[in-house]
Each structure stands twice: as structure tokens, then as C-alpha cells.
Amino acid sequence: MTYDNTLKYLVEQYPEDFIRYLLASETRDIQILKTELNQEPIRADSVTFLQTANQILHLEFQTLPASTPPLPLRMLDYWVRLYRQYNCDIEQVVIFLKPTNSEAVFVDQFTARNTSHRYRVIRIWEQDPEPLLLSPGLLPLATLARTDSPQSLLQQVAVQVSMIEEEATKQSISVCTQLLAGLVFEPELIRQFLRKEDMRESTIYQEILQEGLQEGRQRGLEQGLEQGIEQGIEQGIEQGLEQGIEQGRQSELRLVIRLLTRRLGSINSQLQSRLQELSLAQLENLGEVLLDFASEADLMNWLNTIEN
DSSP states (O other), X not given: OHHHHHXXXXXXXXXXXXXXXXXXXXXXXXXXXXXXXXXXXXXXXEEXXXXXXXXXXXEEEESSSOOSSOHHHHHHHHHHHHHHHHOSEEEEEEEEOSOOOOXXXXXXXXXXXXXXXXXXXXXXXXXXXXXXXXXXXXXXHHTTSOOSOHHHHHHHHHHHHHTOOSHHHHHHXXXXXXXXXXXXXXXXXXXXXXXXXXHHHOHXXXXXXXXXXXXXXXXXXXXXHHHHHHHOHHHHHHXXXXXXXXXXXXXXXHHHHHHHHHHHSXXXXXXXXXXXXXXXXXXXXXXXXXXXXXXXXXXXXXXXXHHO
16 A cells, blocks of 8 residues: 555656656646546546547556456456546556566456457566656656666665755655665665655655555444444444454554564564554554664664553
């Protein structure tokens, strides 16, 4: 989810960069469309309308090769809904972000008995980084591109980020670069070239974090309420809310552990057990302060303070 939100932000803020890279087209006459498609709602990653060309660019970003339902069926479903709603040419592109040998990243069509649907597939780790280094909106993706020297590429991206003149833009691109670079680089190496302060100060990072926490809570509450209704109104709502809150706490716990792992590396089982005992409020507090941690010792000191 973090990577999805990061890339959705980049496409919405820099649609011309992605259109130039993927369609080899220069146009500013564009419109960002709703990503929730009607009927039983499903949500695409990015949908952009090129008004002059009467064309839609639909992007899906994948960190994992497998999905439910399978990606080829999802792409057909997206295409049908988009075409029925807008009745124009649709260019679909799936961008796989993380290197893998899975055969799924080489599939570029859906095929059934009487139906065949094709779309483009880009494995970003096979792509030349040079075109990605030319535009601010594509710089974060450049960290994942083809290279014989990953550290040199990361340094090159960091230099390009530092040359962005507008400070707010530089900070946002720096944060997105750090988040995506986390797919292939260790946190310590990323911090050598990009400022960790950008993460703490960035509104886009806080929005991504809060959206993840709110989604976890909401899903937990919804599941709990649904179960509660089945068990009886009075007793069910009480139990459902309790279960929903606990599921929301578990979702927040998983997110905090992922952020800690990216920040500090693998978290030992003893510390993970202590994290399991934290309340929802304590987990929220930890999510705000963990960016200041430099080692496991900082996490242990924080836990000791909380427990005391």
C-alpha cells in the first residue's frame, strides 16, 4: 500500500512525465480521472485522460507478481469498465517494481475460450535509467532501474533530486525516492545519499502513513460490525466494535513493524513480542517517533520508557 500511494501521488502530481515516458507523447491537455470504476466499485492505481488524443492511460503498479483476482483478469475488467464509461482508446500499462523470476511478470494478456485481451508490461529493473533521470516525477522509479552499480545509480538519483530548485518539490521527490528505494536498498545506504529529515517533515509521508492507519482501523471496524450484526444487535455491536478495534490495532502493528524493519533491519523475536503488547495509542505514538531511531537500542529504550 505504501508503494501504491507513493506512485499514485507521483502520477497525479507529474502526469506529463509519465505520459512522455510511456506514450512518447508531449501534451499538457490532460485530465486526472476518478480511479473508482462504477458497477461494483474497483479502484485502479492511476487513470489519466489525454483530451487532445482522446486516449486514456491506465497504470497499475505491482510489487508482488501474484494477486487476487489474477492480474490479467483484473486488467480486462478495468478495460471493460473504462471503455464502457469513456468509449475511447485505452492504453494499459502494468509496471512491476521488484525484481523476481516469477513467470507472472512476463504475462501480458488475458485469454479465455472466446476472449483475448492484451496490455503492456514493464519490468522496471530491466529498464534503462537514463529516461527516468530526466524528469522529477520519474526520479523515484530510477532507483529501481537496470544498473551494474546500484549504489552509483542511487547516488546519481540523489544528485538529481538535490538539483531540484523548488524546496517543497525537492522534499516530496526525496521522500518518494526513499520509499521506493526501500524495495531494493538497505535503509543505511539510502540515508547516506538522501536526508532522513525529509521523511519526518514531509506531508506526503504523513498522508501515506495516516491513510494506512485509517484504512486498517476502518477495515477492522467494518468486519467487527458485520459480525456483530449477525450475532445480535446489542451484544453483536459491542463484540463487533471490540473485535474491530483489535483488528485495527493489529493492522497498525503490522504497519509499524514494516516501518521499523525498513528503518532498523530485522527486528528480533523478543522485541516483536513486546511490540505485540502495545495498545493502539502506543502504536500510534511509536509510528510518529520511529523515524528518529538509529538502532535497535533506541527502540528498546522507548519500550522501556513506555513499560515503566
